[in-house]
Amino acid sequence: MESGRRSLAKALVCRLCTTISKAVFAEFLATGLYVFFGVGSALRWPLALPSMLQVAITFNLATAVIVQITWKASGAHVNPAVTLAFLVGSQISLPRAVAYVAAQLAGATAGAALLYGVTPGDIRDTFGVNVVRSSVSTGQAVAVELVLTLQLVLCVFASTDSRQTTGSPAATIGASVAVGHLIGIYFTGCSMNPARSFGSAVIVGKFTVHWIFWVGPLTGAVLASLIYNFILFPDTKTLAQRLAILTGTAEVQEVEGVEPQKKESQSSSEDTEMENVCQVA
Numbered sequence: 001m002e003s004g005r006r007s008l009a010k011a012l013v014c015r016l017c018t019t020i021s022k023a024v025f026a027e028f029l030a031t032g033l034y035v036f037f038g039v040g041s042a043l044r045w046p047l048a049l050p051s052m053l054q055v056a057i058t059f060n061l062a063t064a065v066i067v068q069i070t071w072k073a074s075g076a077h078v079n080p081a082v083t084l085a086f087l088v089g090s091q092i093s094l095p096r097a098v099a100y101v102a103a104q105l106a107g108a109t110a111g112a113a114l115l116y117g118v119t120p121g122d123i124r125d126t127f128g129v130n131v132v133r134s135s136v137s138t139g140q141a142v143a144v145e146l147v148l149t150l151q152l153v154l155c156v157f158a159s160t161d162s163r164q165t166t167g168s169p170a171a172t173i174g175a176s177v178a179v180g181h182l183i184g185i186y187f188t189g190c191s192m193n194p195a196r197s198f199g200s201a202v203i204v205g206k207f208t209v210h211w212i213f214w215v216g217p218l219t220g221a222v223l224a225s226l227i228y229n230f231i232l233f234p235d236t237k238t239l240a241q242r243l244a245i246l247t248g249t250a251e252v253q254e255v256e257g258v259e260p261q262k263k264e265s266q267s268s269s270e271d272t273e274m275e276n277v278c279q280v281a
Contacts, residue, residue, distance in 0.1 A: 020096060023074035024103045030070045030078045031107035035199045036115050037062040039128035042189075043119060056181035064174030071169060075160070079193040080104055081221035085153045088222055089229040090237055093248035101195075108199030116203050127204045130189040130197045130213050138212060144187045145216025146223070148180040152192050153224035161233065192217055 041058035042050050067076040075092075077083045080101045086092040092100075116127060132141040155176035159169035177192070184190030191197045197213035200206075229235065237245075244250040 020099065023096070024099045026070040026073035027077060027100050027103040028107035028110070030066045030074070030076060031104040031195050031199075032111035032114070033066055034062055034078050034193075035108045035111035035196055038196065039112060039200055040115050040119075042128040043123055044125050045123055052182065052185050055185060056178045059181050060174045060178035062174075063177045064170040067173050068168055068170040071160070074100070076169075076173075078104065078195075079152075079217075080195055081149050081193065081217040082153060082156055084218055085157070085221040085225035087246075088225040089157070090235075090242040090245045092245070093250070094246050095248050104195040105198055108195040109202050110199075112199035112203045124204075126206070127200050128189075129200045129204060129206045130191045130210075132188050132209050132212065133186065136187050138209065141188050141209070141212050142216040142219075144184055145191055145212060146220035148184045148190065149192045149217040149220030150224045150227075152176045152180055153221045154228055157224070157228040157233075163233065188212065194218065 038055075038059045041055050044050065063078075066078060070076045070078075075086070077086065077100055083092065083097050083100045083104070087094065087097045112127075116124065119127075132138065136144075152173075156169070156173055158164055159172040180192050181190045184192070191213040194214045194217055197210065201210050241250070
């Protein structure tokens, strides 16, 4: 009996680790691709300087493709601000959120490093590092990043909420990213994503006013989560359920629920086969 419990516990732990590992890798891959294509579209080639529309469309299409690829594997956060919003809304555990953010930062750095390596030296210039326009104050920059991220996170919640829609959120989230860039490029270069800003800044070593691209997006994400999950579409989770989700015990319980279902389905299929044999006999 004791050995059976141990084997079941090991199986549950292995299943949970496999699920989380796949999700973390998906976040790493998605953020790396996002930075590679997005920042790549902003590089200043002498014969074809990037237009604001070009950058916005590239970020739009890159987001849509990446979300379509990874949203069933990890939820396609691709953004520490989105991960924080899901944590505040009790839709992800704290351990998973920490792993996601670490994967996003690592992925952004890897994507930026790859782009830097394949880009000619005379084209790198500032390498897409987010900067604040000289006529824009730091307070204005933070406010712009807050509002841009607010609309993005609200869109992410609305397009991934099973109560509202069941289809792929790729197109709508991509459109939200494009809208943000059409406005934000002139103010701050439009971050909305601390990982996107972090990747470029690490590679070229430029962290001037880098804090703006953390404070603005993270604050906007928290506000968006509170607005969506507690005002617009409040859920019925109890405090105990929220604590279970926060600590990760809810994920273990979900995995535990899968095993009995598999066993029941296997036993029912075996019973059906026996009945068929008896009927033939």
